[in-house]
Amino acid sequence: MKLFFSPTSPYVRKCLVTAMELGLTDRIELLLGKASPVLPDTAIAEHNPLGKVPTLITDDGQALYDSRVICEYLDHLAGGQLFPKGPARWQALTLQALGDGLLDASLLARYEEALRPEALRWSDWRQGQLDKVRRALQALESGSPALDQQVHIGTLTIGCALWYIDLRFSELAWRDSHPKLAAWQATFGQRASMKAEWSLP
């Protein structure tokens, strides 16, 4: 399989973390993806009209996206259990949606500051997105939705979301104001998949 890759994309990381948990890392070749919201990557767009990483090309040439679809496909391929069946499924999938939503908001706040020309920035927009990030962190701290050390797509997504917050929003100093979430991350973050770094060959 081939995966369009960017080292700073939290959604790419989510796919690679999932692959590592499933023992599939060696079966995935990384391809450079230079996606940006204002400059499309034509190599990616050939397979995914949205022009976004991650995009997976399967061994039989199908293009699969986005990260949720790729992760579930990898789980299926490996006969994994990262997407629980039964009532636990809806909690795991909602936790994934919370992590993805936290990341969507983080990325929009980041684009507002790092990509948009300074004269065109709108502080209410960035603030609105960062408020979503703050409310999501607070919800995780207060245990709703519940977070434990079980390894599934929900907890893996939250791990990747916190990785991105550390990468781009260290000024939030989220550990100081979220001690329970920090304790969760201190333990969960010991997993090899959470500590791994990926780069192009």
Next chain:
Amino acid sequence: MKLFFSPTSPYVRKCLVTAMELGLTDRIELLLGKASPVLPDTAIAEHNPLGKVPTLITDDGQALYDSRVICEYLDHLAGGQLFPKGPARWQALTLQALGDGLLDASLLARYEEALRPEALRWSDWRQGQLDKVRRALQALESGSPALDQQVHIGTLTIGCALWYIDLRFSELAWRDSHPKLAAWQATFGQRASMKAEWSLP
């Protein structure tokens, strides 16, 4: 069940279309959701820290989101087949992701014009998002990914995405330049779920 609702949200529509296909409409009570990226709705945020519609409250009080999770939950609840098993699953889910991605880009283009103060608008951003929309429509026209009249979460999502394009971007006149997609929609759009309108009681 209760669903936080906005009449112009394509993601809410996706959930209601799915519920109607599954015969679940009567079991869902609509609650007004006034979500905006810059003004959070506190009633929603109590259940979903991202403060977004759609958010579903199940009969046993669980909050589920986002639209992908809600739709799969409804399908499970009704014993439906809108989320295929086997190889067809990955195509249906990728088609859903394409429709959702087209909508994400449409909404960002719309916010740039309808929400952001005029002096702070960045035409490259709006253009970059509309380019994603155009490439997505072109991909659907050219049959990659394939679109047929089968009813599953992928085709339902594309139907809702085209509904939103008609609602907000009629100036794109997409039917003129995408005759195959227009023919697909002319047939698929005859389904009762595609023609339905919802409003608060």
